[in-house]
Amino acid sequence: MTALLTDHYELTMLSAALKDGTASRQCVFEVFARRLPAGRRYGVVAGTARLVDLVRDFRFCEAEVEHLRSHGVVDDETAAWLSAYRFTGDIEGYAEGELFFPGSPILTVSGTFAECVLLETLTLSVLNHDSAIAAAAARMVTAARGRAVIEMGARRTHEESAVAAARAAYLAGFEYTSNLEAGFRYGIPTAGTAAHAFTLLHDDEPAAFASQVAALGKDTTLLVDTYDISQGIRNAIAVAGPELRAVRLDSGDLSVLAQQSRDLLNSLGATETKIIVSGDLDEYAIAALAAEPVDMYGAGTAVVVGSGAPTAGLVYKLVEVDGRPVVKRSENKATVGGRKTAVRRHKPTGTATEEIVVSQGAPEQQLGDRALQRSYLTAGEPADLPTLAESRAHLRQCLISIPWEGLKLSAGDPAIPVTMISAS
Amino acid sequence: MTALLTDHYELTMLSAALKDGTASRQCVFEVFARRLPAGRRYGVVAGTARLVDLVRDFRFCEAEVEHLRSHGVVDDETAAWLSAYRFTGDIEGYAEGELFFPGSPILTVSGTFAECVLLETLTLSVLNHDSAIAAAAARMVTAARGRAVIEMGARRTHEESAVAAARAAYLAGFEYTSNLEAGFRYGIPTAGTAAHAFTLLHDDEPAAFASQVAALGKDTTLLVDTYDISQGIRNAIAVAGPELRAVRLDSGDLSVLAQQSRDLLNSLGATETKIIVSGDLDEYAIAALAAEPVDMYGAGTAVVVGSGAPTAGLVYKLVEVDGRPVVKRSENKATVGGRKTAVRRHKPTGTATEEIVVSQGAPEQQLGDRALQRSYLTAGEPADLPTLAESRAHLRQCLISIPWEGLKLSAGDPAIPVTMISAS
Numbered sequence: 001m002t003a004l005l006t007d008h009y010e011l012t013m014l015s016a017a018l019k020d021g022t023a024s025r026q027c028v029f030e031v032f033a034r035r036l037p038a039g040r041r042y043g044v045v046a047g048t049a050r051l052v053d054l055v056r057d058f059r060f061c062e063a064e065v066e067h068l069r070s071h072g073v074v075d076d077e078t079a080a081w082l083s084a085y086r087f088t089g090d091i092e093g094y095a096e097g098e099l100f101f102p103g104s105p106i107l108t109v110s111g112t113f114a115e116c117v118l119l120e121t122l123t124l125s126v127l128n129h130d131s132a133i134a135a136a137a138a139r140m141v142t143a144a145r146g147r148a149v150i151e152m153g154a155r156r157t158h159e160e161s162a163v164a165a166a167r168a169a170y171l172a173g174f175e176y177t178s179n180l181e182a183g184f185r186y187g188i189p190t191a192g193t194a195a196h197a198f199t200l201l202h203d204d205e206p207a208a209f210a211s212q213v214a215a216l217g218k219d220t221t222l223l224v225d226t227y228d229i230s231q232g233i234r235n236a237i238a239v240a241g242p243e244l245r246a247v248r249l250d251s252g253d254l255s256v257l258a259q260q261s262r263d264l265l266n267s268l269g270a271t272e273t274k275i276i277v278s279g280d281l282d283e284y285a286i287a288a289l290a291a292e293p294v295d296m297y298g299a300g301t302a303v304v305v306g307s308g309a310p311t312a313g314l315v316y317k318l319v320e321v322d323g324r325p326v327v328k329r330s331e332n333k334a335t336v337g338g339r340k341t342a343v344r345r346h347k348p349t350g351t352a353t354e355e356i357v358v359s360q361g362a363p364e365q366q367l368g369d370r371a372l373q374r375s376y377l378t379a380g381e382p383a384d385l386p387t388l389a390e391s392r393a394h395l396r397q398c399l400i401s402i403p404w405e406g407l408k409l410s411a412g413d414p415a416i417p418v419t420m421i422s423a424s
Numbered sequence: 425m426t427a428l429l430t431d432h433y434e435l436t437m438l439s440a441a442l443k444d445g446t447a448s449r450q451c452v453f454e455v456f457a458r459r460l461p462a463g464r465r466y467g468v469v470a471g472t473a474r475l476v477d478l479v480r481d482f483r484f485c486e487a488e489v490e491h492l493r494s495h496g497v498v499d500d501e502t503a504a505w506l507s508a509y510r511f512t513g514d515i516e517g518y519a520e521g522e523l524f525f526p527g528s529p530i531l532t533v534s535g536t537f538a539e540c541v542l543l544e545t546l547t548l549s550v551l552n553h554d555s556a557i558a559a560a561a562a563r564m565v566t567a568a569r570g571r572a573v574i575e576m577g578a579r580r581t582h583e584e585s586a587v588a589a590a591r592a593a594y595l596a597g598f599e600y601t602s603n604l605e606a607g608f609r610y611g612i613p614t615a616g617t618a619a620h621a622f623t624l625l626h627d628d629e630p631a632a633f634a635s636q637v638a639a640l641g642k643d644t645t646l647l648v649d650t651y652d653i654s655q656g657i658r659n660a661i662a663v664a665g666p667e668l669r670a671v672r673l674d675s676g677d678l679s680v681l682a683q684q685s686r687d688l689l690n691s692l693g694a695t696e697t698k699i700i701v702s703g704d705l706d707e708y709a710i711a712a713l714a715a716e717p718v719d720m721y722g723a724g725t726a727v728v729v730g731s732g733a734p735t736a737g738l739v740y741k742l743v744e745v746d747g748r749p750v751v752k753r754s755e756n757k758a759t760v761g762g763r764k765t766a767v768r769r770h771k772p773t774g775t776a777t778e779e780i781v782v783s784q785g786a787p788e789q790q791l792g793d794r795a796l797q798r799s800y801l802t803a804g805e806p807a808d809l810p811t812l813a814e815s816r817a818h819l820r821q822c823l824i825s826i827p828w829e830g831l832k833l834s835a836g837d838p839a840i841p842v843t844m845i846s847a848s
Contacts, residue, residue, distance in 0.1 A: 002608075004604040004605035004607075004608050005578070005583045005584075005586065005587070005603075005604075005605050006603075006604050006605075007576065007578055007602040007603065007604070007616050008602050008603075008604055008607075008614040008615055008616030009602065009616030009617050009618055010616075010619075011604070011616075012616060012617050012618060012640060012644075013618050013619065013621070013622045015639050015640070016618070016622070016635045016638070016639035016640065017622070017625065017635070019635065019638060019639045020626075020638065020639075022625050025625060027625065029621070054583070064608060067607075067608050068604070071607070071614075073604070073607075073614065075639075113621075113625050117619075117621060120579070120619075120621075121578050121579050121583075121586075121603075122583055124579035124580070125578055125579055125580075125581060125582060125586055126582075126583060128579065128580050128581070129581055129582040129583075129585070152431065154429070154431055154545050154549055155431070155544070155545050155548035155549055155552060155740075156548070156549075156552050156735040157549060157552070157553055157582075157585070157734075157735065158549060158550075158553040158582060158585035158588055159429045159478070159545075159546055159549035159550060159553075160429075160582060160583075160584035160585065161553070161581070161582035161584065162545075162549055163429070164582055178431040178432050178433065179429075179430075179431065179545075180428040180429075180430050180431070180432055180435070180492070180497070181426060181428035181429050181430075183428075183432075183491075183495070184428050184488060184491050190432040190497065192431055192432030192433030192434075192435075192436060193436050193437075194433055194436060194437050194440070195434075195437065195541075196741075196752050197437070197453070197537075197541060197544075197741070197742035198437045198440070198441070200742045200745065200750040200751075200752070201441065201446050201449060201451065201537050201742065201745055201750075202446060211440045211441070211443065211444040211446070212436075212440050214440070214443060214444065215439050215440035215443045215444075215499075216436060216439070216440065220436075226752050226753065227752070227753040228753065301735055304735075305729075305734040305735055306734075310581075310729040310730075311725055311728075311729055316579075317620075317621070318620070318621035318624045321624065321625055326625075327624075328624070328650050328651070329650070329652065
């Protein structure tokens with residue numbers, strides 16, 4: 001991990017601030033979204049644990065500092081400062097798996113201007129990407145109504161984004177990923193059996209199925225749509241018997257094909273054989289299959305590109321300097337400077353009603369309020385964080401707590417409002 | 425680089441194929457797009473040189489193989505095979521910076537089934553991502569009509585995608601990137617000066633500008649829209665004098681503001697001071713500013729997320745087994761199996777008219793034809809590849825050669841047709 005995953009202007013600002021003495025001013029930067037992607041009713045915080053690891057290792061190595069110096073990006077004084085850099089400030093924020101809305105202060109980074117400004121690009125890269133995927137994935141999980149969803153989109157996004165996307169999708173409730181590195185790095189269950197190439201490789205479809213069953217047993221999934229689907233299902237059951245775990249359909253009108261396939265499987269005695277469908281599924285396509293006899297969904301492109309919203313719209317803004325709130329005059333009036341404290345307010349039934357965000361103070365605590373911020377790093381030292389499984393469970397709870405309209409796939413307003421209060 | 429950037433099913437297919445003997449069949453896999461993103465008139469090949477480096481280093485380390493074995497992804501025989509794996513086949517394909525259309529065989533991977541099937545996920549991840557960014561970036565460069573464009577989207581995409589995106593945007597004609605790692609890794613010129621945070625950090629705007637000019641000289645860009653833009657420009661010139669290199673506007677109605685800013689700068693004697701605009705610019709917003717006195721564009725979100733098409737729609741399909749062409753029956757009829765050879769046909773004037781793609785044979789060569797495929801790896805050994813600057817020049821030439829309708833931003837058909845011929 002290199003600290004060069006940073007925008008040029010962070011270093012020119014640093015150079016100038018080191019020269020004029022403002023580099024040591026105590027600053028608070030805040031990560032928030034001015035708005036959700038069009039029509040979305042909630043955002044999902046994801047990537048923060050990944051970010052904490054990256055911040056801990058955020059260092060400029062000798063060759064990098066020399067590159068920056070020799071290319072005139074920084075002067076000698078700044079180069080020396082970069083060589084010694086490590087973040088020693090504080091980071092607090094919303095838990096992974098927490099929902100957010102426009103104005104939610106999902107991450108607060110405090111320390112000197114110099115040490116905090118360098119983290120802008122990395123922080124936004126991680127949170128904008130992972131939160132975008134998690135939000136899209138959460139909608140797909142809702143649409144799947146309890147049926148399992150497999151993430152299989154690695155091939156549609158950058159090779160490293162793919163691993164982070166698998167993590168975000170699992171956080172959002174997906175059951176499996178196809179990505180082996182995500183399994184290795186994060187312990188996410190992986191799944192996958194065969195592509196059309198495997199059938200085409202063999203002399204005919206029965207030969208391919210027989211080979212797969214010989215190698216993997218009957219507890220496998222046969223891909224039956226390389227040639228004719230009905231014949232594919234007949235071949236699958238002829239080879240594996242009715243104990244075959246599943247068949248997969250990857251093309252065609254899945255609504256019609258799922259029902260036909262179920263009927264055919266049943267007529268062949270394979271009443272327990274599952275049907276897995278894949279092929280350009282997004283949350284709407286998944287929802288449209290709710291009434292069909294589908295057992296599992298495979299989602300690829302749509303989840304890894306955020307299903308129409310590939311980035312979460314999060315920004316990293318300076319909100320406080322030496323205890324004084326600051327704000328751009330060109331912002332809309334809702335923007336408030338100063339360090340924020342946030343709680344989510346709930347009815348006695350547990351349903352969330354609003355988020356209260358107070359600048360330079362703390363919300364008046366009411367019964368049913370839940371504090372939304374936790375510590376991630378203190379004086380540069382990472383805190384113990386929840387496991388990915390715990391964050392996954394947390395999101396499930398959060399989604400249960402919002403008003404039911406918030407779970408609709410159709411375009412609408414944020415599920416709950418954020419009330420911004422300036423205590424000063 | 426780990427070979428685990430791979431889908432689970434590649435390894436289950438490998439296991440079964442090793443058991444039944446088909447793993448050693450000689451195969452040809454082809455990368456192509458069935459269609460372009462809706463309304464796009466061309467695709468741009470990008471990422472291939474990056475892929476070649478990754479394929480050369482594509483190895484399973486001991487801990488990874490043990491993870492796969494202990495999690496039941498592979499059996500002992502396959503684990504042993506993976507430990508010894510390196511790709512020893514051939515890869516040929518279109519040059520980086522080449523245009524492509526539906527059906528263009530942009531990459532051909534040949535070797536045993538076993539060694540080729542493992543590269544599917546990595547190959548598609550790299551090419552789908554980088555080509556999507558390059559295509560969007562090329563449209564922005566066209567829209568900018570010779571004015572420079574800076575890529576500044578790192579914060580809107582995964583931290584590693586950001587580096588690849590900067591490379592793809594530079595390939596497509598961008599002049600600079602904000603991403604320092606892209607500068608370090610690929611030698612791309614980097615640029616950047618200051619964010620609003622730098623102004624807010626200081627006691628007032630003149631203090632911030634004075635600090636920046638003291639550190640960076642007058643050959644810098646002052647961001648003038650933190651408070652009032654007119655006052656910002658007055659402050660900028662008061663501090664730096666009319667020799668100031670540039671001002672940047674990052675918000676508001678840029679058409680109106682650019683003209684007002686130009687007038688004000690001229691009235692202050694700063695007739696040579698450039699105007700740089702940024703803030704949610706995509707190819708349409710850039711085109712809409714063509715008549716305004718803008719000198720440079722900063723593009724962020726839109727370029728790194730492919731401006732509505734975040735993935736290039738490329739697939740990796742088995743087309744030939746032991747010399748025999750293969751094809752899924754469920755494909756549309758335009759799909760043809762077999763190894764392909766492609767040329768682009770041109771009028772005597774140099775304008776491209778069509779692409780001729782022949783399966784299992786070579787096109788009849790005509791005057792003005794240009795062969796589109798080159799070698800990337802032979803028996804696992806990488807060929808010498810063009811530099812990034814050469815690929816950038818190649819794309820510029822290719823864009824000049826297509827019919828002028830092909831450069832329109834509006835939705836339309838592919839700029840030239842692909843004629844598919846089966847020689848056998």
